[in-house]
Amino acid sequence: MNVFMIILCMILAAIALLFISGLIAMFFVFFFSPKFDRANPKPDVLMGEEFPRLIQETDKQTAVIRSKYAYESVSVTSDDALKLYADFYINEHPSDNTIICVHGYNSCGYYDFSRMVEPILQNGYNCLLIDQRHYGKSEGKFTGFGMLECRDVLKWINLVNERFPGGKIVLYGVSMGAATVMQTSKFNPPSVVGIVEDCGFTSCKEEFAATLKTTAHLPAFPMIPILSFWCKLFLKLDLKSDSRDCVAATNIPMLFIHGTADTFIPYQMCEECYEACQSEKQIKLYDGAGHAQSHFIHPAEYERDFFEFVEKVI
Numbered sequence: 001m002n003v004f005m006i007i008l009c010m011i012l013a014a015i016a017l018l019f020i021s022g023l024i025a026m027f028f029v030f031f032f033s034p035k036f037d038r039a040n041p042k043p044d045v046l047m048g049e050e051f052p053r054l055i056q057e058t059d060k061q062t063a064v065i066r067s068k069y070a071y072e073s074v075s076v077t078s079d080d081a082l083k084l085y086a087d088f089y090i091n092e093h094p095s096d097n098t099i100i101c102v103h104g105y106n107s108c109g110y111y112d113f114s115r116m117v118e119p120i121l122q123n124g125y126n127c128l129l130i131d132q133r134h135y136g137k138s139e140g141k142f143t144g145f146g147m148l149e150c151r152d153v154l155k156w157i158n159l160v161n162e163r164f165p166g167g168k169i170v171l172y173g174v175s176m177g178a179a180t181v182m183q184t185s186k187f188n189p190p191s192v193v194g195i196v197e198d199c200g201f202t203s204c205k206e207e208f209a210a211t212l213k214t215t216a217h218l219p220a221f222p223m224i225p226i227l228s229f230w231c232k233l234f235l236k237l238d239l240k241s242d243s244r245d246c247v248a249a250t251n252i253p254m255l256f257i258h259g260t261a262d263t264f265i266p267y268q269m270c271e272e273c274y275e276a277c278q279s280e281k282q283i284k285l286y287d288g289a290g291h292a293q294s295h296f297i298h299p300a301e302y303e304r305d306f307f308e309f310v311e312k313v314i
Contacts, residue, residue, distance in 0.1 A: 030208065030227075031142045031235060033106045033134070054296050061114040069121065076155040078133065084152055085137040086130040088163075091121055096167030097314050098126040098160045102153060104175025104292060105143065108136030112174045115295060116306075123307050126164070130156055132177070145176055145204050147241045150183035157189050168314050170194040175265065175292050176201075182243040182273065185250035194313030195250075196306060198257040199292050202269045203242040214263055244276035253280040255309040259289025259297070282309060 071087045078084055087109065099120050103112040109129030120127040132149050133140030143149075153171065160169055169192045173181035178200025185195055201207035208227065209220035224239075231237040247254060254277055258270035267285060274283045284305045286294040295302040 031145075031231070033143055050290065050293065050296070054293065057296070058111055058114050062110040065110070065114055065117045069117070074128075074159060076152075076159055078148075078152050078155060080148075082133055082139040084131065084133060084139070084155070086128055086156065089117060089121060089127040089129070091124060091126050093124060095124050095126055096164040097124070097169070098128055098164060098167060099170045099172050099310070100128045100130065100153070100156055100160065102130060102149075102171065102173035102177035102180050103132060103135070104173075104177045105145075106135070107175075108132075112177065112292065113172075115299075116172075116303075119303050119307070123310070125170075125310070126160075128156060128160060132180070142235060143176070144235075144237060145207075146180035146183045146243075147204075147237055149176075149180040150187070153180060153184045154187060154189065157191060161191050167191065168193045170196065170310050170313065172196045172198075173200065174198045179243055182246050183241065184246075185252055185254070186246040188249075188251055192252055194253050194255070194310060196255045196257065196309065197270075197273070198294065199259065199262055199265050199267075199270065200243060200273065201265045202244055202272050204239045206269070207265060208239075210266060211264070243273050247273055247277040247279075250277070251279050253309075253313045254282075255305070256281065256283040257286070257294055257302075257305075258284075259286045259291065259294045261288050262291045262293075264291035 069089055071089045073085065074088050075083055075085045101109055101113040101116070103109050108131050113127075113129055117127050117129065130153075131138040132143070133152060134143045157169060160167065169189075171181040171184060171192055171194075173179070173196070175198070178197035181195050182197050182200055184192075205220075205224050205228065209224055212218045212220060212223060228239045231239055256270050256274045256277075258265075258267040260267050270283065270285070274281060286298045286302065289297040
């Protein structure tokens with residue numbers, strides 16, 4: 001073997017090593033999601049320049065809510081024996097109707113919904129803030145991007161049904177939580193009368209491909225097929241699961257929400273899910289709002305649209 005071939009083989013081996021290392025890193029970042037430093041948040045390409053300010057506002061509002069309103073710590077056990085936790089805010093004016101809030105990736109109930117808890121209570125509903133598996137107080141070594149969590153939500157629905165027999169439930173999800181409630185919609189739980197999904201994705205494959213393109217300018221192939229294989233092999237997850245199929249199978253009224261400036265989950269995914277949905281449906285797009293920021297950028301309009309939908313279905 002001449003010197004040229006040796007050098008070529010070394011270069012190819014180095015490229016292969018970098019490729020495999022990148023795939024492994026992506027696999028762990030996506031599914032085992034190391035927590036970011038909330039004390040020192042920084043702007044990034046996915047969450048935008050406003051991200052640090054929004055984090056600070058959310059943390060302040062969390063402290064206000066927890067000191068101002070009484071809540072109960074509750075738990076359920078998942079089908080795979082994980083202990084999952086939530087804080088249940090029972091309205092001081094007795095109500096049988098509950099909004100279950102389902103947070104997104106690398107977050108928890110308070111981080112995504114602290115600004116909505118008070119409006120929910122003021123409008124006469126109970127509010128259940130859950131921590132999805134792997135996040136907050138809940139157990140779990142990895143996230144399932146809604147594919148596992150949708151069955152966890154059924155457990156929370158049962159808990160609310162037991163507490164308020166005959167009561168009505170609205171599922172409310174943000175980001176990955178929005179994908180979770182869309183996945184849950186296919187089960188058509190009888191007590192669920194409405195679903196609000198805010199900036200959810202169509203499928204894991206398409207969301208991962210969009211993230212690769214935005215953050216690393218990399219093509220989906222061959223990264224996503226290899227990632228899909230690893231998910232089946234190590235996590236028993238099938239990335240073929242698609243929110244569009246789920247909402248096409250539901251009979252529950254749905255409100256689809258998205259910001260037009262979202263670079264994490266493109267708003268076109270919201271439009272595709274809306275088009276696929278065969279039940280009663282509405283769509284609201286908020287100009288200039290980044291990922292999970294529609295309520296921050298357009299609070300009055302967002303709350304009006306949200307509660308008009310909730311009052312209609314309840």
